[in-house]
Amino acid sequence: MLTKRIIPCLDIKNGRTVKGVNFVDLRDAGDPVELAAIYAEKGADELVFLDISATEERRKTLADLVRRVAEKVNIPFTVGGGISSIEDVNILLKNGADKVSVNSSAVKRPELINELVAKFGSQCIVVAIDAKKIGENWKVHLVGGKVPTDVDLFEWAEEVEKRGAGEILFTSMDHDGTKNGFANEALAQLSESLKIPIIASGGAGNMQHFVDTFVDGKADAALAASVFHFKEIEIADLKETLKLNNIPVRI
Amino acid sequence: MKIVIIDYGAGNIQSIRFALARLGYDAVLSHSAEEIRQADKVIFPGVGEASSAMQKLRSSGLDSLIPDLKQPVLGICLGMQLMCNFSEEGNTDGLGIFDVNVVRFNGNVKVPQIGWNQISSLKTELFRDIPEQQYIYLVHSYYAPLCQDTIAESDYSLRYSAALGKDNFYGTQFHPEKSSTVGAEILKNFIERT
Numbered sequence: 001m002l003t004k005r006i007i008p009c010l011d012i013k014n015g016r017t018v019k020g021v022n023f024v025d026l027r028d029a030g031d032p033v034e035l036a037a038i039y040a041e042k043g044a045d046e047l048v049f050l051d052i053s054a055t056e057e058r059r060k061t062l063a064d065l066v067r068r069v070a071e072k073v074n075i076p077f078t079v080g081g082g083i084s085s086i087e088d089v090n091i092l093l094k095n096g097a098d099k100v101s102v103n104s105s106a107v108k109r110p111e112l113i114n115e116l117v118a119k120f121g122s123q124c125i126v127v128a129i130d131a132k133k134i135g136e137n138w139k140v141h142l143v144g145g146k147v148p149t150d151v152d153l154f155e156w157a158e159e160v161e162k163r164g165a166g167e168i169l170f171t172s173m174d175h176d177g178t179k180n181g182f183a184n185e186a187l188a189q190l191s192e193s194l195k196i197p198i199i200a201s202g203g204a205g206n207m208q209h210f211v212d213t214f215v216d217g218k219a220d221a222a223l224a225a226s227v228f229h230f231k232e233i234e235i236a237d238l239k240e241t242l243k244l245n246n247i248p249v250r251i
Numbered sequence: 252m253k254i255v256i257i258d259y260g261a262g263n264i265q266s267i268r269f270a271l272a273r274l275g276y277d278a279v280l281s282h283s284a285e286e287i288r289q290a291d292k293v294i295f296p297g298v299g300e301a302s303s304a305m306q307k308l309r310s311s312g313l314d315s316l317i318p319d320l321k322q323p324v325l326g327i328c329l330g331m332q333l334m335c336n337f338s339e340e341g342n343t344d345g346l347g348i349f350d351v352n353v354v355r356f357n358g359n360v361k362v363p364q365i366g367w368n369q370i371s372s373l374k375t376e377l378f379r380d381i382p383e384q385q386y387i388y389l390v391h392s393y394y395a396p397l398c399q400d401t402i403a404e405s406d407y408s409l410r411y412s413a414a415l416g417k418d419n420f421y422g423t424q425f426h427p428e429k430s431s432t433v434g435a436e437i438l439k440n441f442i443e444r445t
Contacts, residue, residue: 001368002364002366002367002407005366005367045367046366072269074428074435075388098263118300120299121299122363122392123391124390167365196362196363220365250367
């Protein structure tokens with residue numbers, strides 16, 4: 001049986017992890033490679049690296065990091081952040097990334113999805129969507145959720161699937177950072193109307209939130225950052241809890 | 252031990268090299284017929300779309316070279332699918348090593364299947380000492396149905412071939428290079444036991 005995936009997310013700036021991490025067993029808390037290896041060992045099913053650097057050397061720094069992660073880590077990982085061209089993706093995949101995620105660049109120029117899918121295949125193209133509920137409607141936001149657009153979440157998600165993306169990573173800006181649980185209503189609507197897998201992101205605060213997003217939100221995978229980095233939730237405990245709730249997980 | 256990974260422009264092949272390096276083996280990326288023929292083990296990777304991948308194999312003559320190889324060959328993911336008779340993806344003929352046609356998932360499930368699933372009914376040296384029901388990582392929209400060459404099964408709305416084997420040819424639908432320690436054991440078996 002296909003299992004539900006637990007995905008820690010690491011924010012990266014200039015080749016280093018950004019948000020503080022509270023791992024006493026880490027020699028260097030800022031080293032994404034070491035952190036990734038520990039998560040792989042602890043039972044993470046996948047990893048996501050989100051690059052937020054804005055320097056001129058970012059492409060090369062990120063490629064180097066991807067290579068070092070791929071050398072060390074034996075589970076799949078996705079790289080996102082500022083990807084806007086075939087060449088960006090080519091460099092990351094060549095250095096060992098399994099998937100890439102595109103976000104704002106795809107909203108600005110949706111054909112990018114088709115181009116990437118044609119060149120690299122659906123299986124490695126994740127489209128990340130940040131959205132926020134404005135009135136009764138979920139609206140897509142750009143630049144890490146800062147800039148609102150008129151694009152409707154569900155219409156955009158449908159288009160993303162039609163254009164060939166392999167997966168959608170949906171972050172609710174209303175839930176992100178709140179630790180009050182995932183946006184399960186919107187997630188369930190996405191999951192039921194689309195055929196491709198949906199990764200839930202934004203709002204994880206405790207283990208019940210993960211149970212809820214798999215049961216009520218019908219998510220295929222759940223992503224979180226700080227609850228893992230600060231050891232508020234251990235992946236092994238989380239998976240035991242999910243299993244007790246009859247949610248299939250890899251243990 | 253000379254291990255060659257066939258390089259025909261198929262996506263993420265570094266991961267396979269790195270996985271072998273973690274086991275202590277160097278592998279060479281090559282598209283040279285000469286070099287591939289002389290290898291002790293050949294790995295045939297592949298991600299992307301079936302008909303365009305076949306096109307690349309044909310234009311480089313690899314489509315006639317691969318089925319003729321006598322040493323152990325391991326196809327991974329799309330590599331395995333291309334070793335079959337035919338694929339529904341782009342309606343393309345394959346290399347005809349495994350006598351089965353690759354078709355698209357069509358049940359009440361998410362497509363592509365992405366994530367960790369279990370393997371069972373394990374056969375051949377490729378799975379020596381691998382317990383049943385271990386988890387492996389897959390990403391695919393098309394699958395090979397169960398057939399005479401099935402050497403591992405998995406379940407996704409139906410039972411399908413998680414791996415195929417025939418004579419010196421092996422293929423895994425899953426990514427052993429991304430399947431944690433279980434995947435590493437399977438790669439090790441391919442190198443040391445086939």
